[in-house]
Amino acid sequence: MKNRDYFNDLLILILAFLYLLPVLLSANWILNLFLLVIALLNLILLRHINFRLFIYFLLLLIIPVISVFITALIYSRGAENTPIIAYFAGLPIRELAWQNAVFLSSRTFALTTISFVFLLGIKYDRLVLSLMQNLKLPVSVGYALLTTFNAFVYLSSDYGRIREAYRMRFLHKRSFLRTLFPMLVSAGRYAYFAGLSLECRGLNSRKTFRESYPWQHKDTSLLLGIIALLAILMIIIIKKGIFILRWQ
Amino acid sequence: MTTAIDTYNIDNLSFQYPFSDRKLTWPNAIDIRKGDIILLTGTSGTGKSTLLYILKGLIPEIIHGRLQGKINYCGKPLGQLGALEKARIGLLFQNPAAQMINRTVIQELALGLENQGLSSSMINEKINAISDEFAIGELLQRETRLLSGGEKQKVALISILLMDPDVLLFDEPTSFLDPEAAGQFITNFRKIATDRTLLIIEHNLKFLKNYVNRVLQIDASGRIIEIAPEAVTWQPDYYPIPEITPGSEILRIENLDFNYGKNPLLVNLDLTLGKGEVVGITGNNGSGKTTLLKIIAGLIRPQRGKIILDRKKFADYTVKQRFRKIAMLYQNPENHFLFSTVEKELGENNEYLSMVADTNSRGRNPFTLSEGEKRRLSLAIIWSLDRDLYLLDEPSFGQDENSRNRLLQMIMQMRLQQKSFIITSHDLPFLRAASDRLLKIEQCHLQNYQD
Numbered sequence: 001m002k003n004r005d006y007f008n009d010l011l012i013l014i015l016a017f018l019y020l021l022p023v024l025l026s027a028n029w030i031l032n033l034f035l036l037v038i039a040l041l042n043l044i045l046l047r048h049i050n051f052r053l054f055i056y057f058l059l060l061l062i063i064p065v066i067s068v069f070i071t072a073l074i075y076s077r078g079a080e081n082t083p084i085i086a087y088f089a090g091l092p093i094r095e096l097a098w099q100n101a102v103f104l105s106s107r108t109f110a111l112t113t114i115s116f117v118f119l120l121g122i123k124y125d126r127l128v129l130s131l132m133q134n135l136k137l138p139v140s141v142g143y144a145l146l147t148t149f150n151a152f153v154y155l156s157s158d159y160g161r162i163r164e165a166y167r168m169r170f171l172h173k174r175s176f177l178r179t180l181f182p183m184l185v186s187a188g189r190y191a192y193f194a195g196l197s198l199e200c201r202g203l204n205s206r207k208t209f210r211e212s213y214p215w216q217h218k219d220t221s222l223l224l225g226i227i228a229l230l231a232i233l234m235i236i237i238i239k240k241g242i243f244i245l246r247w248q
Numbered sequence: 249m250t251t252a253i254d255t256y257n258i259d260n261l262s263f264q265y266p267f268s269d270r271k272l273t274w275p276n277a278i279d280i281r282k283g284d285i286i287l288l289t290g291t292s293g294t295g296k297s298t299l300l301y302i303l304k305g306l307i308p309e310i311i312h313g314r315l316q317g318k319i320n321y322c323g324k325p326l327g328q329l330g331a332l333e334k335a336r337i338g339l340l341f342q343n344p345a346a347q348m349i350n351r352t353v354i355q356e357l358a359l360g361l362e363n364q365g366l367s368s369s370m371i372n373e374k375i376n377a378i379s380d381e382f383a384i385g386e387l388l389q390r391e392t393r394l395l396s397g398g399e400k401q402k403v404a405l406i407s408i409l410l411m412d413p414d415v416l417l418f419d420e421p422t423s424f425l426d427p428e429a430a431g432q433f434i435t436n437f438r439k440i441a442t443d444r445t446l447l448i449i450e451h452n453l454k455f456l457k458n459y460v461n462r463v464l465q466i467d468a469s470g471r472i473i474e475i476a477p478e479a480v481t482w483q484p485d486y487y488p489i490p491e492i493t494p495g496s497e498i499l500r501i502e503n504l505d506f507n508y509g510k511n512p513l514l515v516n517l518d519l520t521l522g523k524g525e526v527v528g529i530t531g532n533n534g535s536g537k538t539t540l541l542k543i544i545a546g547l548i549r550p551q552r553g554k555i556i557l558d559r560k561k562f563a564d565y566t567v568k569q570r571f572r573k574i575a576m577l578y579q580n581p582e583n584h585f586l587f588s589t590v591e592k593e594l595g596e597n598n599e600y601l602s603m604v605a606d607t608n609s610r611g612r613n614p615f616t617l618s619e620g621e622k623r624r625l626s627l628a629i630i631w632s633l634d635r636d637l638y639l640l641d642e643p644s645f646g647q648d649e650n651s652r653n654r655l656l657q658m659i660m661q662m663r664l665q666q667k668s669f670i671i672t673s674h675d676l677p678f679l680r681a682a683s684d685r686l687l688k689i690e691q692c693h694l695q696n697y698q699d
Contacts, residue, residue, distance in 0.1 A: 125351055147349050153393055161583045164547060168571050169633065171586070182586050185615055189582070193346035199310050200347075201411070202335025202363040210358040210371045 007046050009127040010134060011219045015042065016118035018226060020111060022234060029106035031237065036110040038233075040117060042226065047121035057116050061109065068108045072101035124149045130213040139205055147194040151187065158186045254323070255415055255445040256280040256303065261317035261472075263295075263302060272298055274317070274472040282414075285446045285459050289480065290466035292620025292648050296449045297342055299472065300417040303447065304339040305329060321415075335363060338413030342420050342449075342619045342646065344400040345580065348392040353384070353403050356392055360411040378406055382432065397424040397579050397642065398533025398674065405433070409440065416440070418448040420619075422455075423645050424579075426532040426674050430455075451648055452675070457482040484649040486681035489660040494522025494684070497559070498637055498668045499544065504553030506539060513539055515692040517553070523636070526659060526669040528683030530676060530697060535689040537672035538579060541639040544670065545576040558636065575635040579642050581626035585614040590625060597632035620646035631658065638662075640671045644678045652678055 019039035026032050043049065125146060132142040162182045171178075261274040272295040280286065288296050301307045305326045308315045319326045321337070341347045350356040354375065361371045379385045384406065387399060395403065401424040408416070422430040434455045440446075441459065450456055465475050497520060504517040513536040521527055531537050542548045544555070546562065555562035557573060565573075578584060587593050591610040594600055601610055609617065614625055623646045630638065644652050659669060659682055673679045679686060686697040 125355075143349075146351075150349065150351055150393075157393065158583075161578070162586065165578075165584055165586055167567060168575060169586075169629070170568070170571065178586075181588070185585075186582075189615060193341075194349045196306060196310060197341075197347045197349050199306065199331075199334075200304065200339050201360040201407075202331045203359075204331040204363055206365055207363045208365050208367060208371075209362055210355075210368050212368065 007222060008130055008134070008213055008215055008219045009122050010130045010213075010215065011223060012043070012046065012118060012122050013127060014223060015039075015226060016114060018223075018230065019114050019118075022230065023107065023110045023114065026107070027103070029103045032103075032106040032110040036113055038230075039114045043117055043121050049117065049120055053120060054117065058113070061112060064112075065105045065109050069101050069105040072104040073097055126213055129209060129211065130215075133209060133213055134215045139203060139207055143198055143203060147191070147198075151190050151194070154190060155183065155187055159183060162186070254279045255282050255284070255321065257318070257320040257323075259318040261302070261315075261319055263298065263307060263313055263315045265298075265313045270295070270470055272302075272466070272470045272472070276473075278474065280445060280447075282445055283443070284462055285441050286448070286462045286464055287453070287456055287460045287477075287480065288447055288449045288464050288466070291468065292624075292646060292651055293618040294466040294468060295470055295618075296466055297419050297618065299466070300339060300419055300447065300449070303415070304337050304417055305334050306339075332364070335360065335411060336413050337415040337417065338408040338411055339417045340405055340408050340419055340421055342423070343580070344397070344404040344424060347404040347407070348395075348400060351391055352388075353390050353392055353395070354388045356403055357388075357407050357410060360407055364411065374410055378410055381436075382406055382429075396534040396538065398426055398429060401425055402429055402533065413444070415445045416447070418446070418450070420449055420451065420646065422450065422452055422674075424533070424642070424674065426535075427530070427676060428532055430674065451484075451644075451646070451652075452677075453480065453482045453484065481649065484652070484677070486649075486677055487653055487656060488681040489526065489656055489663070491684060492524055492663065494525035494668075495666050496523055497521070498523045498525075498557070499670075500554075500556040501544070502554040502556075504543070504550050504555070506536070506543060506548075506550045506553075508539075512692050514543075514550070514689070514694075517694045519687075519694060521637075521668050521670065523666040523668055524663045525685075526663060526671065526683050528679035528686045528697075529670065529672045529689060529694070530674060530679060530686070531672075531689035536692070537689055538641055540689070540694075541576060541641055541670065541672060544637075545574050545639055546570050547576075571635075573636045574639065575630040575633045575637075576639040577626060577630050577641055577643055579645075581619075581622040581645075582615065584626040584629050585622075588613055590614055590617070593625060593629055594632060597628075600628035600632050618646075620648070620651065623647060624651065627655065627658075631662075636667060638667060638669045640669060640673075642673050642675075643671060644673060644675045656682055 016039075019035060019042075023032055023035050026035070128137075128142050128145050128149070131137040132139055159179070162179055165182075166179065257277075257279050258274060259277040262271060264271045288299065290296055298307070301311055302315065302319065303326075305321070307313055309327065321329060321333075324333075348356060350359060357375050357378075358371050361374060366374075375388070379388060382402065384402060387395070387403065392400070392403070401421070405421055422433055425433060430452075437455070437459060447464075448456065448460075460477055460480075463475050463477050463480055464472055466472050499519070499521040501517060501519040504514060505512065506514040506517075517540070519527070529537055529540070539548065543550050546565075546567070557565065557570070562570075585593060589611050590601070590613075591598075593614055609621070614622065617625060623643070627640075627643060643655060647655065656678075663669070669682075671679060671682055687694055688697040
């Protein structure tokens with residue numbers, strides 16, 4: 001069964017790195033946010049995003065971004081004579097410290113958001129199957145990855161059950177480390193039985209796939225198109241001197 | 249005259265797990281032929297599942313231990329078989345959850361066929377045909393983690409059958425199946441076994457009587473011997489618990505509704521239970537038996553309904569107060585294990601240790617016990633809690649006749665102390681012997697069970 005209706009998950013993974021790279025090279029906060037907006041728009045066109053989860057993520061992200069901002073304001077270059085106390089005391093803060101703080105927090109925000117949103121857009125099982133089918137990832141590695149991803153779901157429900165078992169026996173005041181032991185055993189046993197199950201079903205490198213995720217012409221076209229678009233945008237931006245890159 | 253083909257040639261076989269003093273021995277030379285249907289019997293914990301692992305070729309390559317003697321499969325040493333040749337030997341695990349590795353049922357069913365190198369269209373064709381035969385069409389797109397125990401067993405069984413193996417090694421294939429699915433399996437049994445070699449461990453022996461042509465028994469010392477089929481007790485005797493007059497009301501449920509998402513699972517459910525009373529509940533796989541127990545234990549909340557526990561509203565209890573009155577036995581015994589040894593699990597309640605296994609087991613890790621021993625340890629853990637209401641989910645799973653009768657005796661003794669029980673199970677003979685009343689969940693409603 002060939003899945004031709006949508007773009008390959010491998011493409012989404014590559015696109016994530018493609019958008020992260022210029023953010024890593026950028027030395028300007030507006031460029032960071034600009035790249036973030038383009039990346040978001042691009043992904044929304046390709047994938048259905050769980051917006052509720054995205055909003056929760058943004059709310060959670062506020063804390064680390066503010067932390068980075070304040071830390072940079074205190075410790076980054078240009079902040080030597082302008083501790084945060086100075087700001088609250090109404091003393092002037094050097095322009096360079098502001099710039100660094102805004103830049104570093106925008107960078108953190110853009111990198112994390114792009115990574116997370118693309119993660120939301122990727123179906124892990126389709127990605128691993130695609131890696132095995134298109135990039136010849138060994139099936140032993142591919143199925144180990146698939147099993148590991150599936151294990152997270154099982155282990156999260158196991159954690160709930162272990163907690164209930166403690167509560168039922170009035171042992172819930174024990175330390176968190178105590179719950180770790182059965183969790184570790186549970187994880188180990190899951191891995192052990194998964195290995196047995198794969199062996200029992202004759203996993204081998206000549207296996208076929210019921211669902212195939214081919215790398216299609218439209219994936220290549222889109223990838224080349226986005227590389228070209230990003231390159232053109234960057235050239236225009238740099239030539240016009242609006243933004244700067246780190247090596248400039 | 250046709251000559252039967254040997255599937256296995258075994259001679260002077262022995263196996264011992266590392267750090268274990270138990271040894272499985274098969275001193276005589278034996279041939280297992282194509283077309284044999286062999287029942288593997290013996291008390292729980294003697295090594296029946298281990299023998300299946302040996303015959304599958306998992307021991308000693310994947311599961312380590314000291315294996316000695318000769319074991320050939322179709323004339324070739326078992327250890328020299330390739331992955332695809334080994335896949336011709338199908339093994340169904342005792343705990344079906346252990347076999348699930350894929351996210352969805354259809355992926356799980358397809359895995360074996362993909363490994364055999366079949367084309368996508370052929371795989372879909374085979375899956376569609378078998379899903380019609382076993383009526384699992386509605387399960388195909390579901391996530392494996394959300395399946396009930398019985399549904400998992402059905403999927404595990406079908407995924408093995410789909411691979412069309414030459415040898416089938418079944419470790420309690422019907423233990424989690426509802427009577428309807430078990431009946432379907434039994435009806436298909438002759439067809440499944442045709443032109444194959446089949447070794448089966450099963451405690452529900454009644455249905456096997458007409459099919460089995462050889463019986464292997466593992467005795468308490470781990471010695472494997474062949475016995476005559478006539479020597480087997482095919483119809484187990486359970487000693488029904490004597491009737492008593494229930495005491496005052498311990499539990500009352502009124503108009504309870506529970507939905508999974510938009511799908512109703514339990515509708516307008518009423519149930520009353522007196523002190524010392526034992527109520528048995530059966531029903532098809534996925535009908536909501538475990539969910540009902542979880543609701544009563546307070547682990548999940550119903551959308552509607554009133555629950556009165558010992559004349560007090562359920563909502564008025566704190567978690568601690570509720571667990572002072574209720575103990576629940578999970579379907580998967582491993583969910584009860586929190587410590588590194590059997591002895592630590594039971595704490596000061598050593599009197600329950602004899603329930604689990606021999607006295608040597610006290611220092612063993614609970615996870616290394618056999619499935620039957622695990623079930624008995626989980627029962628021992630909840631017995632030691634001394635609560636008023638016990639909710640038992642498949643308590644007879646993996647138990648032989650003796651262990652089931654001991655379990656019945658334990659229930660009998662405890663009900664004399666006014667302890668009450670709600671037992672959910674597919675094991676109807678056991679449930680009949682254990683219960684004062686037998687109920688069934690059918691089409692979301694709880695009703696009296698009728699044969």
